[in-house]
Amino acid sequence: MKPATQQAWAWFKRIAPWALAALVLTLVARQARTVEWPEVWRALQTLSLVQVLTAAGLALLSYALVASFDLVGRRLTAHTLSAPRTLGIAGICYAFNLNFGALVGGFGLRLRLYMRGGLSAPTVAQVITHSMVTNWLGYLWVAGAVLLIAPPRLPESWALSALWLRAIGGLMVALALGYLALCTWSRQRELGWRGHTLALPGARLAGLQALLGGASWMLIGAIVWSLFGGRVDYPTVLGALLLAAVAGVLTHVPAGLGVLEAVFVATLAHALPATEVLATVLAYRAAYYLLPLALALPAYAWSEAGAAPRVASNKAQPRPTNGI
Structure with missing residues (x-):
């Protein structure tokens, strides 16, 4: 690659995420100005108790499934923390991750809790x-399948036709299959990058990863779909959720505040009024973001309270003098 081309590509990689973030946040601002918020509140009040309880139950089940992702790392690193403790740490951190961002929950808190359990930083990584x-x-294979089979209807201003969406979907499925092929047939069982290595799972464990990851996204989609009460078909809801997830990651907004709502309103504008869509998404936030956080906060506080006596006890232990 020529120096000029390299410079142009480097410039594009720096600018593109910010341009996309600006586009999404502009969409958020526009939608917020046009919303009739009293109507949203009235739409929220129409949700039945059965819908709310179903969404809450599915949310807790989803968290248990996502927490099980860390068991894959436990298997591959052979660390000594028990499976229940691993699940507990992962569940707490996922709630913090969703609400406060990956830097807090996904990395900082996970590192703290795992290292307190005796794991080294490289193992936690x-x-x-x-x-x-x-x-x-x-995400790759579920989103790819949705784009291939039932691509969402996007606003005309987004300038992405169904053909383009299907092409993107095919590429995503191909990437997922490529990972499975690599895990199945590669003779090299470790991947290296800048001095860091990562164990490559075998075919069965890689297949389990695909199953767990895909089931997680489909279950999250089922939470939102249950709150819509059958007014929107499941593939359409799942497609909107998957688009919103990527938009939230690219904009780096904690909990995707505003981004999630804007994407849902834009993609479901043909099916429901914006007020009803917003009411449903707000109910989803309560079930999937706030309810687990309400459980994770006291669990984390209990963990910190239990760690304090152990730290004090360790400090009180006399240091060996080696006979001096």
């Missing part, structure tokens, strides 16, 4: 990486 691979492997 591998657990986190395997969890991320499981999540995005599932």
Whole structure:
């Protein structure tokens, strides 16, 4: 690649994410100005108790499934923390991750809780990486299948035809299959990058990663779909959720505040009034973001309270003098 081309590509990689973020945030601002918020509140009040309880139950089930991603890292790193403790740490951190951002929950808090359990920083990094691979492997094949089979209807201003969406979907499925092929037939069982290595799972474990990751995204879609009460078909809801997830990641907004709502309103404008869509998404936030956080906060506080006596006890232990 010529120097001029390299410079242009480097410039594009720096500018493109910010341009996309600006586009999405502009969409958020426009939607917020046009919303009739009293109508949204009235639409929220029409949700039945059965819908709310179903969404809450599916949300807790989804968290248990996402927490199991860390068991893949436990298997591949052979760390000594028990499976229940691993699940507990992962569940707490995922709630913090969704609400406060990946830097807090996905990395900082996970590092703190795992290292308190005796794991080294490189081991924790591998657990986190395997969890991320499981999540995005599932995203690739689920989102790819949705784009191939039932591409969402996008606003005309987005300038992406159904043909383009299907092409993107095919590429995503191909990437997911490529990972599975690599895990199945590669003779090299470790991947290296800048001095860091990552164990490559075998075919069965890679297949389990794909199954867990895909089931997680489909279950999250089922939460939103249950709150719509059958007014929108499941593939359409799932497609909107998958688009919103990527938009939230690219804009780096904690909990995707505003981004999630804007994408849902834009993609479901043909099916429901914006007020009803917003009411449903707000109910989804309560079930999937706030309810688990309400459980994770006291669990984390209990973990910190239990760690304090152990730290004090360790400090009180006399240091060996080696006979001096």
